[in-house]
Each structure stands twice: as C-alpha cells, then as structure tokens.
Amino acid sequence: MPVKDALSAAVKQGMLTLGQYRRTLARTTLPGVAVLGYHGLRADDLPADSMAFENLHVRASTFDAHCRVVRECCDPITLDDWRLAAAGRRPLPPRPVLITFDDGYRSVARIGAPILAAHQLAAVVFVCSDPILRRRLLWFDAVAARDGEAAVERWKACDYDSWSAGCADSTPVDDDDPRAPMTVDEVIALSKSGRVEIGGHTSRHPILARASRARQREEIAGNCEAVRQWTGRPVRAFAYPAPPPAFKMHIDGGPGKVNSTSSNKAKFRFHVTYNPRGHVPRSVQSSLRYKCKLDGKRYRKCSSPKKYRHLSKGRHKFRVKAVYSINHHDASDPAKYRWKIH
Ligand SMILES: [Zn+2]
16 A cells, blocks of 8 residues: 555544544535445455455445444435435435445455444445356456456456456455455345345446447346346346546646747646546546656656746656546546757
C-alpha cells in the first residue's frame, strides 16, 4: 500500500473513532440515495499485502464501524424502499443509505452477514454466477495473482473474445481463500435471511461494453437464470460491470504560442474530460487527482496550474495525467506539451 493511501486510511479510521463523520452526517440531508458500493471484506488478522486489490476488501472492524455510523446517523434503506420512492408511493428519508456488494465474494456471507445482522441492516449483493458454480477465482483476481494488477487493466481493454479465450475461465480456488466466491448454499442462505437481496452481475464479469449483443445477452441472462434457480426469486436488480472511466486530458496553455520561447518559466493549466461527451460526473470528479512530470523526471502529484521556474535552455516535455483514485490506477493517457527555450 503506498504511503499516501496508508495515511488517508489512518485519517479516515481516526475520523470514525473521533465521531467526525457522525457529527457531519447528523447535520446533513443527502441530495439522493448514498449507495455504498463494497466488494469483499477482510478478516482483521489477515496480514496486509496478502491479496490483490486489497482496498476493495474492507477490514471487518472497519465495515463494522461503517455500519454503526449508517445505523446511528443515517437512514438505511432497502432496494424495495428505493423502488417505492421511485414509483412515487413513499418518500425517502432525509439521509437514505443503501449498502451494496459487487462480485459475490464469500467474505460477504462469512464476515459481512453477521455484521449486517448485528446492526439490523439490509444489503444488496450482486453476484457473478460462474465462479460460484465452478468454484473459481473471479478472473481479475486470478490474473492479478499471476501477472499483477496492471495486467487486469490491459485485459479490461481487450475485446470480449480475446478476454474470453485468454482469461475468463480463471483458476480453481479453495473455499478458505479470502478471495473465494460464495457457495451456492451461502447465496441461498443470504437470500432467505430476508436481509439481503441477490442481484445479477453477469456470469463471468466481462467488460460488457466490449461484448457483442449476443454475448452480453448470454452473460446477463445466464447469470439471472442461475440466481433465480438458486433463490427461487426473479432477479430485480443488476450491477453492470463497466470499464473504468475513459478520460481525456487537455492542456489549455503552455509557455509559448509557437512552442519556442526565451522565458525560463512555464505555466500549464489542464483539465480532464470524460469520454465521449466531455462530461465528468461529480462522483468521479471528486476522486480525480493529477500527476505530472517534466522531462525525464518521475510523475508527481500536482494540480492546475502547474508552474516551473529557472528552466534550462533547450527542449522540454511536460506530461500530465489523471488518476482515478477509487481503483487506484491511471485511467487516462497523459497529455503532452513540448517546447524549446532558446
Ligand atoms: Zn464487479
């Protein structure tokens, strides 16, 4: 875990302990439903750095603290509450919070369900049926274990058929592995608990946007049918596995109009747009960070405008990229600006 992430995690933990979140939340009316999107959970005694995408697996004690805040300071709702509100039949409470889990990790049944029950909270769990049925790792966990997390991003950019042939089938996993998917029995038990609604999340977690219509239908219908058979209920909610947002970086100005200047100073303004329509949703905007570098140096955190002074004569190259901090990976190509000081 990079130092920055460790620090922000420590600050958040501190805020939870000190009650900062509580005080802020108690004064706030939410503008809509706050959907808390979890993935897996992790035992407190699981050593750090022992699994890929660790940040997507929240520690049990942290999740418990989140649940306490939701219970004490917010108005936890179910998907049915939301449906009634959407149909105009019952208004939402002032601070509506919906707890969700993507992917169908076993840790949600083993660690999460008892915590939810202790706080009398409901949740929606969106499951991928193929790993559950075949006792396999989710494909991205298998790829990350074998080739590293960055390799997952490369596969996400591939078309469906290459992905399907290359890594969709994944590898077998032990039920005790912290990355294991739920068992069918656990899906059934969660559904029967009355506290958890089971939703669909495709059979094998492809990037649906990269698949043909026929393949999309296969992945969605197969998944929903499996869940219906297990739970005896139709699937009424679906979480769409999407590619990470595609950003485009723009540099709005540079040191010289003709890219040649006698000044040894430089100032760059930059911003990001969200493909394809240039609109960056607020939820994404708030988690965007920027990194830039000059010439052969390393990328460093930065903000717009970025200024340089005392630059040497000769050619220079400035690069800036956006970092989408939720998934901790770079989601855009850097924008470049080249110029010469004479
Ligand atoms: Zn997912």
